[in-house]
Amino acid sequence: MAKEHIIVPEPIVNIIDLSLYYGKVQALKSIALDISKKKITSFIGPSGCGKSTLIRCLNRMNDLVESVTIEGCIKIDNQDIYSPTIDVTELRRRVGMVFQKPNPFPKTIYENVIYGPRLTGIRKKGILDDICEKALKKGALWDEVKDRLHTSALDLSGGQQQRICIARAIAMEPEVILLDEPCSALDPIATAKIEDMLCDLKKDYTVIIVTHNMQQAARISDYTGFFMLGKLVEFNITTEIFTNPREKQTEDYITGRFG
Amino acid sequence: MKKFLRSGNPYIWLTAGTLTACLLMISGLVVLIMINGFGIFWPHKIVQFTLQDGTVLLGEIAKREPIPHQKDAYRTKVKVGNRDVYGMDFRWIDDAEVVSQTYPVHALAFERREWGNLYGFLQGLRQGDGVKPLEKEAMASLLRESHALYKKIRNIEKKDIGNINYRMEKIRLELKHLTLLQLSEKTRKRAAALNARMAHLEKIYREKEDTLARFYEKAREKEVVVLLADGREKMVPVFQIIRTSMPNEMGAFAKVRFYVAKSWEFIWGEPREANTEGGVFPAIFGTVMMVLIMSIAVVPLGVLTAVYLKEYAGDSFISRLVRISVSNLAGVPSIVFGIFGLGFFIYFFGGGIDKLFFSESLPSPTYGTGGILWAALTLSLLTVPVVVVATEEGLSSVPKALREGSYALGATKIETLWKVVIPQATPGILTGTILAMARAAGEVAPLMITGVVKLAPSLPIDSHFPYIHLERKFMHLGFHIYDVGFQSPNVEAAIPMVYTTTLVLLFTVLTLNLTAIIVRNKLKKWYSTRAM
Numbered sequence A: 001m002a003k004e005h006i007i008v009p010e011p012i013v014n015i016i017d018l019s020l021y022y023g024k025v026q027a028l029k030s031i032a033l034d035i036s037k038k039k040i041t042s043f044i045g046p047s048g049c050g051k052s053t054l055i056r057c058l059n060r061m062n063d064l065v066e067s068v069t070i071e072g073c074i075k076i077d078n079q080d081i082y083s084p085t086i087d088v089t090e091l092r093r094r095v096g097m098v099f100q101k102p103n104p105f106p107k108t109i110y111e112n113v114i115y116g117p118r119l120t121g122i123r124k125k126g127i128l129d130d131i132c133e134k135a136l137k138k139g140a141l142w143d144e145v146k147d148r149l150h151t152s153a154l155d156l157s158g159g160q161q162q163r164i165c166i167a168r169a170i171a172m173e174p175e176v177i178l179l180d181e182p183c184s185a186l187d188p189i190a191t192a193k194i195e196d197m198l199c200d201l202k203k204d205y206t207v208i209i210v211t212h213n214m215q216q217a218a219r220i221s222d223y224t225g226f227f228m229l230g231k232l233v234e235f236n237i238t239t240e241i242f243t244n245p246r247e248k249q250t251e252d253y254i255t256g257r258f259g
Numbered sequence B: 001m002k003k004f005l006r007s008g009n010p011y012i013w014l015t016a017g018t019l020t021a022c023l024l025m026i027s028g029l030v031v032l033i034m035i036n037g038f039g040i041f042w043p044h045k046i047v048q049f050t051l052q053d054g055t056v057l058l059g060e061i062a063k064r065e066p067i068p069h070q071k072d073a074y075r076t077k078v079k080v081g082n083r084d085v086y087g088m089d090f091r092w093i094d095d096a097e098v099v100s101q102t103y104p105v106h107a108l109a110f111e112r113r114e115w116g117n118l119y120g121f122l123q124g125l126r127q128g129d130g131v132k133p134l135e136k137e138a139m140a141s142l143l144r145e146s147h148a149l150y151k152k153i154r155n156i157e158k159k160d161i162g163n164i165n166y167r168m169e170k171i172r173l174e175l176k177h178l179t180l181l182q183l184s185e186k187t188r189k190r191a192a193a194l195n196a197r198m199a200h201l202e203k204i205y206r207e208k209e210d211t212l213a214r215f216y217e218k219a220r221e222k223e224v225v226v227l228l229a230d231g232r233e234k235m236v237p238v239f240q241i242i243r244t245s246m247p248n249e250m251g252a253f254a255k256v257r258f259y260v261a262k263s264w265e266f267i268w269g270e271p272r273e274a275n276t277e278g279g280v281f282p283a284i285f286g287t288v289m290m291v292l293i294m295s296i297a298v299v300p301l302g303v304l305t306a307v308y309l310k311e312y313a314g315d316s317f318i319s320r321l322v323r324i325s326v327s328n329l330a331g332v333p334s335i336v337f338g339i340f341g342l343g344f345f346i347y348f349f350g351g352g353i354d355k356l357f358f359s360e361s362l363p364s365p366t367y368g369t370g371g372i373l374w375a376a377l378t379l380s381l382l383t384v385p386v387v388v389v390a391t392e393e394g395l396s397s398v399p400k401a402l403r404e405g406s407y408a409l410g411a412t413k414i415e416t417l418w419k420v421v422i423p424q425a426t427p428g429i430l431t432g433t434i435l436a437m438a439r440a441a442g443e444v445a446p447l448m449i450t451g452v453v454k455l456a457p458s459l460p461i462d463s464h465f466p467y468i469h470l471e472r473k474f475m476h477l478g479f480h481i482y483d484v485g486f487q488s489p490n491v492e493a494a495i496p497m498v499y500t501t502t503l504v505l506l507f508t509v510l511t512l513n514l515t516a517i518i519v520r521n522k523l524k525k526w527y528s529t530r531a532m
Helices: A051-058 A088-094 A108-113 A117-121 A125-138 A142-148 A158-170 A188-201 A214-220 A238-243 A250-255 B002-006 B011-039 B136-180 B185-222 B252-268 B282-313 B317-329 B336-356 B372-396 B400-409 B413-440 B477-487 B491-529
Strands: A013-021 A025-036 A040-044 A068-076 A095-098 A176-180 A204-208 A223-228 A231-237 B045-053 B056-066 B074-079 B090-094 B097-102 B110-114 B118-127 B129-134 B223-227 B233-237 B241-243
Touching: A013 A051, A013 A095, A013 A204, A025 A051, A025 A204, A025 A223, A025 A231, A025 B336, A040 A051, A040 A214, A051 A068, A051 A095, A051 A176, A051 A204, A051 A223, A088 B185, A088 B241, A088 B477, A095 A158, A095 B097, A108 A117, A108 A125, A108 A158, A117 A125, A125 A158, A125 A188, A158 A176, A158 A188, A158 B400, A176 A214, A188 A204, A188 A214, A204 A214, A223 A250, A231 A238, A231 B413, A238 A250, A238 B233, A238 B317, B002 B185, B011 B491, B056 B090, B056 B118, B074 B129, B118 B136, B118 B233, B136 B185, B252 B282, B252 B491, B282 B317, B282 B372, B282 B477, B317 B372, B336 B372, B400 B413, B413 B491
Parallel strands: A040 A204, A040 A223, A095 A176, A176 A204
Antiparallel strands: A013 A025, A013 A068, A223 A231, B045 B056, B045 B097, B056 B074, B074 B090, B110 B118, B110 B241, B118 B129, B118 B223, B223 B233
């Protein structure tokens, strides 16, 4: 049975007793936690602890991996996202995702940002232009690229590319944005820009971020979950975790005694 | 020694040496073809040999070689031409036989519409029984006149009479169709109308034939008298002459002009004399068109197959079996594909089409015989493995991250495929297409039983509705080489043409590939900036 963790205000995502198997190997063991609306929640833990696997469950990206079986339940807005009636593409529009390595499409900046909205059937150029501008402004990239929207996104720097990917996710107006180690391939300056931007995004969106960088988690997140070997060891308000961890394992990890 | 072997140096030498050998062989091949192919149209000097037995010969030197087992003895192969007089184009002369060897300034080479070249001295224009001397300018204007006449005749034969024939054939078919139907007032009326039109056409036809006869009469009127090397006089109708040249008095500039004119004729002209002379344009046209139709057929076939195999089929025993079979298909001898094309496309498919849509012209087949469409489809089957394999590789090379990025934005599998994966794989797909085109352009064996002919009367594209005639037989450079080099009545004279045609084939394939490569690079750019 999962351990009792703190109760967060205004939960939007409820993860209830979630276990996940890759074939016969169990990767997640009875995870239970709630994610608070319009807050940043970070997942930390050593490599292979299951934190990436967990956030990929939230928009069902794990469906793409063969031989995955899932037990338990995830609810977003009180709706079971693994129920057979749910439309996966609809879910992914509500739960956007940004990956570890910037993966802009080999198209123009403009085309990258409006990729999602266009899939939903928006054809009018005026509306698409508005969406693009808004998303790029929220992604703190508008001023840098507004003059070259129709050049290839691959010509941008790594940090800019990652912000394109974030803007691309924002353009869908999701409720939740998942970020899987978004800064691990970036330099400190680019990282700082993205962190600033995430703090702004909190006003409108629920953000869940997986990170290896504990300082990053401490700097930007409101809640932090610490994972080890597929288990959620501790989940608490960020300042509590970093100043007053309840578990021995958590303390060892954040003080750098292992990991 | 051991240290030397371990240092790896010998292996570098071995590998580099092998590469060098390959490069040398390939460049040697190309250089050989180029030397033989480019040289053919350069005007050769006309030599007059006087032999010990008093024979006088006039001709071009074709080849010179030492006589085996004799020291410092050579023999020369002379192209004496005048096939209609001497019976053969070439003669071997031993150096020992030759008394004198001169280059007469006024020796003329006549290029004729029939019987190959004629070498001799121009005496003048025949007038009654006498001969009227002919100036160079007068000769040139005579030639111009006769060319204009030739053009007119061709126009009538090909365009006017061709058109009439085409329309008459249509009426004939419709009449035949009407007789197959039940007789009614309507069909009878229609038949009467058709018969009236037919009669009208026949009238025009006869008129055209009369004009044609008059033209031919006119063409035969003027003859020039040529003095041959052995002293005989020969009458040559001006109409038969394509061009005359005096290579012995030509300057460098004149030679270049001659060369360019001949090369131009070769590329844009039609073949003459059982393909051994004239041009190869119909063959170039047939080759290019066949390859293009083949590409249009093979790309969707190969790409869709590969997309299913790679994206949907998974990795079961059957899908692996299919994959291996597809790769093995590339190793099947091409003639087998030809037989398949004959049985499946021509007899089964074409025969079916004939029965359904062209029943009035049966038993003479329309689609139920070899044609450019069936040849192209046969070759597209032959080349489909290349496209499948290249496309599969192209699809594998698309990073997983890109697909995930698309899925994460709510795209379905097919949307992701269509908007992200296939555009990314396009360079790979086009590389496959380029390889397929190269393969198809060089293939001859399956074409021989699916629609290539020695001489096609008309191109597959012309001015008659529906303009593109995919059922027509066509000419092909590869087959042209085989035919000219090994099947023509005058193989010896045709050998230089073989090299030149090979050269043209090489250039055609090269041009096709370069075009495809340019298209690929353009597409790459276009895909990265276009709206999806």
